[in-house]
């Protein structure tokens with residue numbers, strides 16, 4: 288896993304988390320809080336178990352965001368079981384439309400990942416649904432997790448994955464913990480593949496959003512006001528884009544204050560001519 | 567290439583929708599009420615979405631044809647523009663679309679007949695005026711022609727009104743709709759061009775400059791009017807040499823008699839739009855150079871702009887008459903878009 292990999296998992300039920308925690312070798316972190324939190328050794332994958340329903344799902348997503356200091360480039364994954372009127376038991380669906388029954392709102396997890404997974408629409412409901420429509424998945428958390436995760440990151444970095452667990456011929460009340468954990472476990476390699484692709488996207492976003500080391504180094508050595516920080520950030524990015532061989536730190540080494548750094552960099556960059564022949 | 571198609575319920579049964587869906591029978595079809603539900607929502611990431619845009623089939627209800635800003639034109643008194651699509655197959659780093667929309671999905675308005683009706687109305691409303699219509703304002707007018715068939719649909723309309731000009735602005739070499747029919751005198755196929763070294767770095771996914779020039783030549787030889795467009799002008803080391811080479815190549819390849827007009831314009835962004843684009847592509851070389859802000863517009867320094875404009879104008883007039891050379895004015899650039 289490279290620098291920038293940041294995945295945050297939200298599941299509703301403990302058995303849904305077992306195969307995921309095992310796959311990424313996550314352990315529970317020792318803090319007391321409203322929802323249990325697990326993470327891997329590298330701090331790249333974090334997971335929480337929200338419990339049933341939209342309110343818990345939204346709160347747990349926010350909680351995980353805070354506890355794990357999720358960066359804006361984090362990918363968010365919701366894995367869970369769902370009912371379906373016609374789907375085969377155990378089929379994993381990549382959700383690309385989510386309808387919230389109580390608010391009437393729809394959301395569209397944008398499928399920028401290439402995958403052969405079966406795709407489907409999800410209806411999030413407040414009470415268990417046994418009146419299965421023909422072509423819809425039903426759950427009780429998806430819309431809330433999607434809505435919050437989109438605000439914390441972006442739509443293209445949110446994955447909602449549902450596994451068919453019940454339907455007209457499979458009674459939801461007969462589902463056991465073992466059956467639920469097996470459902471996720473049987474799909475774990477497909478989930479792993481999809482999340483691997485999501486990791487690539489998070490890495491791309493990390494490269495775009497993370498500020499260069501030189502920016503932090505300069506800020507550490509000189510004092511910048513807030514507006515100066517903003518200008519510095521812009522200039523450092525431009526400096527990087529010029530692909531100059533010069534070390535930025537060396538270049539500003541002798542500046543006496545923030546103002547002179549900004550001035551020196553501005554003059555240099557405002558006279559920079561792009562060499563298109565080299566790009 | 568397109569594996570997701572969102573379809574407004576209102577156009578689900580439109581014949582054009584059916585025919586497009588028939589071409590993507592493996593794509594997943596997702597019904598929606600209005601395209602705004604999917605397009606331009608907050609929390610979208612244009613750059614990531616550009617990796618795999620979806621297609622949205624929608625109906626355009628209003629604003630089919632809009633008045634072009636002052637200073638935007640190639641000689642007519644009244645200029646209009648329209649876009650049957652939002653967004654583009656290509657990914658030019660200076661493109662306004664990436665700062666204008668939060669979504670990179672393609673929106674295609676399938677009710678072409680409404681565009682035709684509005685064009686007809688305008689032509690009848692201004693019977694004695696010279697009018698120009700520009701196609702491809704919020705998209706490239708030909709890049710997705712093989713799917714949309716828009717140019718093929720709209721061309722016959724202009725055949726009926728020979729005093730009205732239509733310009734298709736493009737970087738595409740999909741010129742089949744023009745090859746299939748005999749040339750229409752009041753149609754200009756305008757190709758956006760810049761020196762190859764710059765295009766290689768900036769015009770992602772677009773056909774190479776050489777091929778665009780070749781497409782212009784083919785069309786010219788078939789009797790179509792073409793229009794080289796050098797807009798935006800890009801600055802950099804040895805820009806004069808690069809542009810000189812490009813001009814020589816264009817004007818020695820494309821027969822002079824077929825050149826309807828030549829236009830050029832500076833690289834300019836409204837400040838807010840520039841900030842959004844810079845955030846999306848902070849590593850882009852184009853934004854590393856001297857692009858100061860003046861009165862809410864981000865552009866090269868005026869000395870650079872003027873020097874480039876003079877250089878272009880002086881060169882163009884060596885090849886074509888001064889009367890067919892047009893400069894996109896700053897006002898038009900601020901509202902209009904680099905294409």
Ligand code: SF4
Pocket residue numbers: 653654655656657658660661662663704705706736737772904905
């Ligand atoms: S500048 Fe034109 S060709 Fe390039 S991406 Fe934008 S609309 Fe497409």
